[in-house]
Amino acid sequence: MSTPNDSSTTPAAQPSAAQQDGATLDALRDRLETLLPAAVDDLQDLVRIPSIAFPGYDREPVRRSAGAVADLLRGAGMAEVGIESVGDGAPAVIGRTPARPGRPTVLLYAHHDVQPTGDEADWSTPPFEPTQRGRRLYGRGAADDKAGIMAHVTALRLVGEELAADGIGVTVFVEGEEEAGSPTFRPFIEAHRDALEADLIIVADSANWAVGTPALTTSLRGLVDVVVEVRALDHAVHSGLFGGPVLDSLTQLSRLLATLHDENGEVAVPGLVRAEDPGVEMTETDFRRDAGVPEGLDLSGTGPLTARLWTRPALSVIGIDAPSVRDASNTLVPVSRAKVSLRIPPGEDPQSAMDALVAHLERHTPATAQVTVHRGEMGKPYSAHQDSPAMDLARSALGTAWSTAAVDTGLGGSIPFIADLLEVFPAAEVLVTGVEDPESRAHGVDESLHLDEFARVCLAEALLLRDAGTLRRGVQ
Structure with missing residues (x-):
C-alpha cells in the first residue's frame, strides 16, 4: 500500500493559469528575440527608399515603397495582398487574412510615405x-511611420499562425500619402469599404509617453490652415524714393500676424474652444529637453503644459513667401504671403474654427493694405471612448510589454483621417498607438527610433492581436 508521500502514485500538480500565461509570454519574448534582427534589417531597407509623396517629388520611390511593403505582408503570411490607388492618389497596400464567420477582424493601419528631409546638410548622417x-536607429521614416509598418509585420510573424487557427481576421492597410495630407483617403476607404471593414482598428502612428513608459493616445487635436496674402502695392518700387508714405507688404503682414497672440503667447482669436485640462502633467525640464528650447528662454502661454499641448488651440506661422535676405534689393515688397496653421482641441468644430480665424484676420486688416485669406485644409479632432473592452485589452498588452502601466495621453498633432475611419466604419473602435518617443524627432532632422521601444511595441501588438478573439463583433 502506498503512502500519501509516495510520489510515484501522487497525481502531478497541474500548472496554474498564471503559470501557463507566464510560460506563453516567455516563449513569445524568446521568439521575438529571434525575429528582431530580421525586422530591423527589413526596416532599414524601407528607410532607404525616399518615399516622399508631396507634389513635385518623384513618385517612383513611393511606388517602390508600396511594392516592398506588399512583399513584407506576403512574407508574413497574409492570404491576400494587393496595391491599390484611387484617381491620382499614391499607392496603398492592403493585406487580408479573412476571419471565420462570427469571429472579429482587426485592421492594422500605418503609412509608408515620409516627410521631406529639409536641408540634408543639417542631418548628422544621410537621411x-x-x-x-x-x-x-536614425533615418527619415525610421520612426514615422515605417517602424509602424514593421511593428505590424513583426506581430504577424509572431502570432499570425495562432490568429489563423483562432479564426481572427487581420487586415493591414498601409497608406501612401499620409504625410501629404491623405488627399484621397476618404474616397479610397469608401471604394474599398468591404476589404477594410473591421471591428477594431489599430493606428500605429503616435508616440509613447517616454522611453520605458507606454502610452495610449486618447485625444488628438484637429487642424485648420489658411494662406494670408497682404498686398501694399501693384509692383515693387524703390524704398528710398517711396518709403515713408507706404509700408511694405512684409511689414504689414508681420503686424497682422502679431495680432494672433496676446502678450503671454496665448492664441488671441475669439470664439475658439478649449477642452478640459488633462489629468496628467509633464515636467518643464523634460519638455524643454525634448522640444530643444534654448536655455534662458521662457515658454509661451499659461496653465499646464499638457493642456497647452493637447486641449487648447495652438497657432503657428509655418511659412512665408517673401524675398530672401540674400536676394533682397532696396525695394518695397509689394505682396507677401504667410501660411498659418491652427491646431484645435477635441470638442472644436473645424469649420467654426476656420470661420473664427478668417474673421479675426479680416477684422484686423489694415487700411493701408489689401488682405485676402485663402482657406486651406481642415481636419477633425479626436477623442476616444476611454472605457471599453478594447481599451482595456490595449492597456493590458502595453503594460505587459513594458512591465509598467500605460499612460492615457493626448497628442498635440493631428491625424484627421481617424474621423473618416469612424464615419465610414461606425461600428469599429479605434485604438491609437505608436512607436515614437519624445526624442524621435518625427518630421525633423535626425529622426530616430529607439530599438528597445520598437521591440516592446511589437510584443504589445502581438499580445493585443492574440487576445482580440475575446472581443465580440462590434467591440463598442
Missing part, C-alpha cells in the same frame, strides 16, 4: 541611409 548609434 535615407539608416544608421544605428547606441540604441537608436
Whole structure:
C-alpha cells in the first residue's frame, strides 16, 4: 500500500493559469528575440527608399515603397495582398487574412510615405541611409511611420499562425500619402469599404509617453490652415524714393500676424474652444529637453503644459513667401504671403474654427493694405471612448510589454483621417498607438527610433492581436 508521500502514485500538480500565461509570454519574448534582427534589417531597407509623396517629388520611390511593403505582408503570411490607388492618389497596400464567420477582424493601419528631409546638410548622417548609434536607429521614416509598418509585420510573424487557427481576421492597410495630407483617403476607404471593414482598428502612428513608459493616445487635436496674402502695392518700387508714405507688404503682414497672440503667447482669436485640462502633467525640464528650447528662454502661454499641448488651440506661422535676405534689393515688397496653421482641441468644430480665424484676420486688416485669406485644409479632432473592452485589452498588452502601466495621453498633432475611419466604419473602435518617443524627432532632422521601444511595441501588438478573439463583433 502506498503512502500519501509516495510520489510515484501522487497525481502531478497541474500548472496554474498564471503559470501557463507566464510560460506563453516567455516563449513569445524568446521568439521575438529571434525575429528582431530580421525586422530591423527589413526596416532599414524601407528607410532607404525616399518615399516622399508631396507634389513635385518623384513618385517612383513611393511606388517602390508600396511594392516592398506588399512583399513584407506576403512574407508574413497574409492570404491576400494587393496595391491599390484611387484617381491620382499614391499607392496603398492592403493585406487580408479573412476571419471565420462570427469571429472579429482587426485592421492594422500605418503609412509608408515620409516627410521631406529639409536641408540634408543639417542631418548628422544621410537621411535615407539608416544608421544605428547606441540604441537608436536614425533615418527619415525610421520612426514615422515605417517602424509602424514593421511593428505590424513583426506581430504577424509572431502570432499570425495562432490568429489563423483562432479564426481572427487581420487586415493591414498601409497608406501612401499620409504625410501629404491623405488627399484621397476618404474616397479610397469608401471604394474599398468591404476589404477594410473591421471591428477594431489599430493606428500605429503616435508616440509613447517616454522611453520605458507606454502610452495610449486618447485625444488628438484637429487642424485648420489658411494662406494670408497682404498686398501694399501693384509692383515693387524703390524704398528710398517711396518709403515713408507706404509700408511694405512684409511689414504689414508681420503686424497682422502679431495680432494672433496676446502678450503671454496665448492664441488671441475669439470664439475658439478649449477642452478640459488633462489629468496628467509633464515636467518643464523634460519638455524643454525634448522640444530643444534654448536655455534662458521662457515658454509661451499659461496653465499646464499638457493642456497647452493637447486641449487648447495652438497657432503657428509655418511659412512665408517673401524675398530672401540674400536676394533682397532696396525695394518695397509689394505682396507677401504667410501660411498659418491652427491646431484645435477635441470638442472644436473645424469649420467654426476656420470661420473664427478668417474673421479675426479680416477684422484686423489694415487700411493701408489689401488682405485676402485663402482657406486651406481642415481636419477633425479626436477623442476616444476611454472605457471599453478594447481599451482595456490595449492597456493590458502595453503594460505587459513594458512591465509598467500605460499612460492615457493626448497628442498635440493631428491625424484627421481617424474621423473618416469612424464615419465610414461606425461600428469599429479605434485604438491609437505608436512607436515614437519624445526624442524621435518625427518630421525633423535626425529622426530616430529607439530599438528597445520598437521591440516592446511589437510584443504589445502581438499580445493585443492574440487576445482580440475575446472581443465580440462590434467591440463598442
